[in-house]
Amino acid sequence: MALIVQKYGGTSVGSIERIQNVANRVIDTYNQGKDVVVVVSAMGKSTDHLIQMANDISDNPSKRELDMLVSTGEQVSMSLLAMALQQKGYQSVSLTGWQAGIKTEAAHGNARILDINNKRINGHLAEGNIVIVAGFQGLTDEEEIATLGRGGSDTTAVALAASLKAEKCEIYTDVTGVYTTDPRVVGGARKLESISYDEMLEMANLGAGVLHPRSVEFAKNYNVKLEVRSSIEKETGTMIEEEVSMEGNLTVRGIAFESNVTKVTVHGLQDDINTLAKLFTILSDQKINVDIIIQNTNGKEATDISFSLDSEVLNQALEVLSEYQPELNYDHITYEGDLAKVSIVGSGMISNPGVAAKMFNVLSSNGIKIKMVSTSEIKVSTIVSSTTMISAVECLHEAFELEERKTVEV
Amino acid sequence: MALIVQKYGGTSVGSIERIQNVANRVIDTYNQGKDVVVVVSAMGKSTDHLIQMANDISDNPSKRELDMLVSTGEQVSMSLLAMALQQKGYQSVSLTGWQAGIKTEAAHGNARILDINNKRINGHLAEGNIVIVAGFQGLTDEEEIATLGRGGSDTTAVALAASLKAEKCEIYTDVTGVYTTDPRVVGGARKLESISYDEMLEMANLGAGVLHPRSVEFAKNYNVKLEVRSSIEKETGTMIEEEVSMEGNLTVRGIAFESNVTKVTVHGLQDDINTLAKLFTILSDQKINVDIIIQNTNGKEATDISFSLDSEVLNQALEVLSEYQPELNYDHITYEGDLAKVSIVGSGMISNPGVAAKMFNVLSSNGIKIKMVSTSEIKVSTIVSSTTMISAVECLHEAFELEERKTVEV
Numbered sequence: 001m002a003l004i005v006q007k008y009g010g011t012s013v014g015s016i017e018r019i020q021n022v023a024n025r026v027i028d029t030y031n032q033g034k035d036v037v038v039v040v041s042a043m044g045k046s047t048d049h050l051i052q053m054a055n056d057i058s059d060n061p062s063k064r065e066l067d068m069l070v071s072t073g074e075q076v077s078m079s080l081l082a083m084a085l086q087q088k089g090y091q092s093v094s095l096t097g098w099q100a101g102i103k104t105e106a107a108h109g110n111a112r113i114l115d116i117n118n119k120r121i122n123g124h125l126a127e128g129n130i131v132i133v134a135g136f137q138g139l140t141d142e143e144e145i146a147t148l149g150r151g152g153s154d155t156t157a158v159a160l161a162a163s164l165k166a167e168k169c170e171i172y173t174d175v176t177g178v179y180t181t182d183p184r185v186v187g188g189a190r191k192l193e194s195i196s197y198d199e200m201l202e203m204a205n206l207g208a209g210v211l212h213p214r215s216v217e218f219a220k221n222y223n224v225k226l227e228v229r230s231s232i233e234k235e236t237g238t239m240i241e242e243e244v245s246m247e248g249n250l251t252v253r254g255i256a257f258e259s260n261v262t263k264v265t266v267h268g269l270q271d272d273i274n275t276l277a278k279l280f281t282i283l284s285d286q287k288i289n290v291d292i293i294i295q296n297t298n299g300k301e302a303t304d305i306s307f308s309l310d311s312e313v314l315n316q317a318l319e320v321l322s323e324y325q326p327e328l329n330y331d332h333i334t335y336e337g338d339l340a341k342v343s344i345v346g347s348g349m350i351s352n353p354g355v356a357a358k359m360f361n362v363l364s365s366n367g368i369k370i371k372m373v374s375t376s377e378i379k380v381s382t383i384v385s386s387t388t389m390i391s392a393v394e395c396l397h398e399a400f401e402l403e404e405r406k407t408v409e410v
Numbered sequence: 411m412a413l414i415v416q417k418y419g420g421t422s423v424g425s426i427e428r429i430q431n432v433a434n435r436v437i438d439t440y441n442q443g444k445d446v447v448v449v450v451s452a453m454g455k456s457t458d459h460l461i462q463m464a465n466d467i468s469d470n471p472s473k474r475e476l477d478m479l480v481s482t483g484e485q486v487s488m489s490l491l492a493m494a495l496q497q498k499g500y501q502s503v504s505l506t507g508w509q510a511g512i513k514t515e516a517a518h519g520n521a522r523i524l525d526i527n528n529k530r531i532n533g534h535l536a537e538g539n540i541v542i543v544a545g546f547q548g549l550t551d552e553e554e555i556a557t558l559g560r561g562g563s564d565t566t567a568v569a570l571a572a573s574l575k576a577e578k579c580e581i582y583t584d585v586t587g588v589y590t591t592d593p594r595v596v597g598g599a600r601k602l603e604s605i606s607y608d609e610m611l612e613m614a615n616l617g618a619g620v621l622h623p624r625s626v627e628f629a630k631n632y633n634v635k636l637e638v639r640s641s642i643e644k645e646t647g648t649m650i651e652e653e654v655s656m657e658g659n660l661t662v663r664g665i666a667f668e669s670n671v672t673k674v675t676v677h678g679l680q681d682d683i684n685t686l687a688k689l690f691t692i693l694s695d696q697k698i699n700v701d702i703i704i705q706n707t708n709g710k711e712a713t714d715i716s717f718s719l720d721s722e723v724l725n726q727a728l729e730v731l732s733e734y735q736p737e738l739n740y741d742h743i744t745y746e747g748d749l750a751k752v753s754i755v756g757s758g759m760i761s762n763p764g765v766a767a768k769m770f771n772v773l774s775s776n777g778i779k780i781k782m783v784s785t786s787e788i789k790v791s792t793i794v795s796s797t798t799m800i801s802a803v804e805c806l807h808e809a810f811e812l813e814e815r816k817t818v819e820v
């Protein structure tokens with residue numbers, strides 16, 4: 001029988017009423033003759049509440065015990081959803097990560113799924129059950145509970161869909177799909193019918209925030225069809241799949257943006273062959289993620305390297321760089337905060353070399369100064385001043401003709 | 411190394427501060443050179459909160475899913491306690507019931523422990539860890555989570571103490587020990603140094619409420635030394651063990667009592683050989699617990715049978731009896747509510763035949779009318795009017811010389 005995996009996030013199961021609503025959505029699918037496996041997150045703010053208790057009790061709670069603690073959140077919501085389905089007359093059984101056969105690596109708080117033994121899930125499905133699985137968690141070889149980190153429930157759903165050879169993996173969320181840009185910011189933002197895995201990855205990484213990048217990568221690797229849709233509205237969502245339907249032959253499919261960016265420049269570094277490697281190894285060893293990196297060699301012995309990062313980790317980065325000054329042997333450091341990143345994303349760019357130039361022209365003709373640039377096959381990112389971020393998004397959205405086509409709609 | 415099992419109930423771990431306090435108690439024992447295994451209940455009212463959510467979502471939540479839901483409560487408190495111990499510089503690891511190797515029968519909500527595979531616990535102890543185990547839960551052969559029902563955490567602690575051959579199992583609670591009677595009711599109630607398993611069983615069953623009868627039975631069967639003591643006060647508690655030290659050669663060790671008792675009489679039953687069996691099978695099939703049973707045969711063909719039960723199940727009992735009237739073929743039913751049970755308990759009674767007579771004399775000379783009597787080797791129970799319950803307890807407590815011996819204390 002065709003199988004659908006559905007994933008409902010914390011907001012979707014945030015109250016008894018919402019769990020009832022989810023139960024109805026699940027039943028609709030089941031009554032269409034599908035087998036259904038449902039992955040749930042913890043209710044609303046319950047994970048935050050658990051972490052708060054841990055922080056109240058310890059300056060630095062161990063990751064192993066944190067996993068023990070927070071993994072209870074999904075166990076609560078899954079059992080409540082199973083009860084709601086049973087109350088409505090449907091057979092249902094809930095399973096923790098370990099009961100569902102989800103094997104992970106031994107990395108507490110940020111484990112990757114290694115394998116799924118789906119024997120037990122298939123057994124419950126064969127008996128006519130709707131199977132509910134706790135998202136975000138699995139079991140290590142040492143029989144330790146490990147959680148998957150941010151976006152973990154999305155990854156659980158995609159991994160289950162791959163393992164169970166599901167027809168589709170539906171990700172239910174509080175938005176109705178993936179938009180050309182954030183509809184809360186740009187009035188004309190339009191919902192996309194479909195988007196490729198790579199485009200979604202670029203959108204997700206750039207802050208579209210609907211799906212976690214890890215789950216999209218996973219879906220791409222196992223060719224799992226994803227649909228992002230609303231847990232409240234009934235309308236069709238956005239399909240994420242390899243073959244994207246021609247949608248007006250859009251070169252640029254969306255505009256992503258994020259604020260809270262700081263640009264750091266390390267001046268006067270020795271221009272050795274391993275300077276870049278040394279600098280970014282030091283930062284990554286301290287778990288400091290940098291985003292755009294620019295190196296400007298000028299033929300002299302010294303070089304300047306600039307990079308952007310989340311403003312929240314600026315102080316940490318400055319401390320680390322100061323500590324390693326003797327080793328890196330740089331001259332001095334400058335930084336500029338209150339920046340934002342604005343990017344255009346679309347797989348059509350590969351065959352359209354003028355896209356980046358058009359983007360720069362649009363921004364400059366609107367008086368927006370570009371401070372850094374980074375390009376890939378399907379994305380061009382610019383760093384601009386925070387104060388110009390929204391007008392940058394708006395003028396790009398218009399220039400690349402992404403608005404709601406109102407004449408067609410009426 | 412000598413091993414101590416300690417059990418802390420829901421009140422003892424009801425807040426972050428109380429968990430810190432428990433951590434200090436555990437560390438005191440560890441620093442005395444003991445291995446320590448700690449069993450915890452869920453925090454304060456958290457189990458009630460989970461059950462409330464289940465009842466909000468379903469008229470009749472399945473026991474399997476309820477076990478999934480409520481077993482999270484202990485998982486939260488155990489991980490927080492492990493974090494508190496780590497924060498204070500002690501190695502600790504928390505284990506769920508299934509991780510601790512606790513195997514139960516397949517009876518959701520009321521499972522018995524079948525076996526404990528203590529390999530994993532012993533491994534963690536050998537590494538120098540204080541091991542925290544979730545009370546109240548285990549795993550069935552089908553890899554289903556099952557809870558042990560009321561008093562389950564006490565039973566977990568005793569079973570672990572038996573399996574690990576612990577020196578002692580300490581039950582930490584909100585009272586300082588087992589008293590001759592309820593100290594909230596009788597001012598002179600005195601804490602007992604020790605009490606036998608059987609005496610404790612009679613005290614527990616009669617409403618002393620400190621330890622669950624199942625855990626006492628378990629301790630008796632495996633000869634586990636139990637100590638009931640306060641999680642707040644440092645004073646020594648009450649030992650429950652086979653060999654009770656001579657404590658002033660007390661014949662009666664305690665006075666137990668409970669209110670909310672109703673006496674039901676079924677009049678004019680056929681006096682067949684199977685009448686009693688038929689009547690109480692019908693009631694027990696409906697899970698109606700009866701306590702004292704009196705049959706008065708008068709040599710005629712018809713007989714009257716009286717029994718006492720908790721007033722809360724009276725209506726249910728009357729309905730069942732009415733439904734089965736044709737089968738039981740009785741004449742009519744009467745009942746009397748607002749009654750109480752007052753009992754004297756003590757293993758010394760076996761060799762002191764006058765104890766029951768003394769009890770009846772004490773009550774009658776204080777104007778208290780006895781409505782039913784039931785006796786065993788170590789207990790005599792009487793049913794009296796609720797309004798006379800406290801004065802009955804007080805005069806018996808005095809007559810059997812159970813008061814605080816103030817002259818000795820000063």
